[in-house]
Amino acid sequence: MTNGFETLAIHAGQEPDPLTGAVVPPIYATSTYKQDGVGGLRSGYEYSRSANPTRTALEEALAAVEGGARGLAFASGLAAEDTLLRTVCKPQDHVIIPNDAYGGTYRLFAKVNSRWDLHFDPVPLGDLDAVASAMTQKTRVVWVETPTNPLLGIADIAALAQLAHDNGSLLVVDNTFASPYLQQPLALGADVVVHSTTKYVGGHSDVVGGALIAADRGLGDELAYHQNAMGAVAGPFDSWLTLRGLKTLGVRMDRHCDNAERVVDLLLAHPRVTQVLYPGLEEHPGHEAAAKQMKRFGGMVSFRVEGGEEAAVEVCNRAELFTLGESLGGVESLIEHPGRMTHASAAGSPLEVPADLVRLSVGIETIDDLLADLTRALG
DSSP: OOOOHHHHHHHTTOOOOTTTOOSSOOOOOOSBOOOSSTTOOBTTBSBTTTOOHHHHHHHHHHHHHHTOSEEEEESSHHHHHHHHHHHHOOTTOEEEEETTOOHHHHHIIIIIGGGGTOEEEEEOTTOHHHHHHHOOTTEEEEEEESSOTTTOOOOOHHHHHHHHHHTTOEEEEEOTTTHHHHBOGGGGTOSEEEEOTTTTTTOSSSOOOEEEEESSHHHHHHHHHHHHHHOOBOOHHHHHHHHHHHHTHHHHHHHHHHHHHHHHHHHHHOTTEEEEEOTTSTTSTTHHHHHHHBSSOOSEEEEEETTHHHHHHHHHHHOSSSEEOSOOOSSSOEEEOTTTTTTGGGTTSTTOOOTTEEEEEOOSSOHHHHHHHHHHHHO
16 A cells, blocks of 8 residues: 555654654664674664664655655755765766755855866756756756745756756756655656755754655665765754654645745735746746646745835835745745845856845745735835
């Protein structure tokens, strides 16, 4: 029998504790483990950088909900990204990234891995011809965000997987914005899924973490070797919090989507809003691909306002129930100005975002309250 998403999120890797019958995996706050003789590891545990039972439960659950062969949990999303890149790439390799990637991802490529002689090109991933033209014999990875952060662009995962594999490249999909509940990149041909589990998977703005899920067991084992060698692992309490969040991901995402759709309706009708960016809109250039590969269209909404940068900043400052803050995917609604906040590191680059852009992470509060707050903020 194949279990559904919500069943996997609640039960995969989370059998009741054999000693007490506790239905929630314990927090194993230990750094080391008693061995049964020299070289005799009990259940495979020796040192908590290498493995910890609480982290194992999370990693097994993440692999299950993404349909992967192996999952790995990290201290942050960027720690996961860096470990992946240093596992599968070598100096002088080439990576294609989205032309509106997350600012932290761009910073990792431009300011950190470029010093290691890893080359990259930002490309509009919705344009398959542009992607094909940008590929070289040294293109090791096609790096996908869909939807993208913060412009909510959509890339066709299956089509890009075909292009990447025809070139001998890997397809990596950052699935943070969609979550594994709304989108299953590995089933569409991706080789690795990346998450900032800080966001929708954790879902409560109380833990920072990251994850990699590999389709292939061999690649998963390579990533696990580097995870241990590099050491940026998720701690047991962080793993426990993330696992707790994963259990309710399905029901939370349904409410996030419900609320986001109502927010989009308000923004479309508001005279101060010049553009609404949401893949659920039929006029969105990526709508057809999103409808094909996503269950629903998510809880992230971006929009542009008349009056330019200062007007956008004012909207952010006037909001009250929408909390002014970075990050996303928590139960509470957030508002931010990407140009000055999450994407400041992309200023002056090809990934610079419009100055009049506002990004919303629509939470699960009472929708009428959110609409009233946004109406006040827009003036």
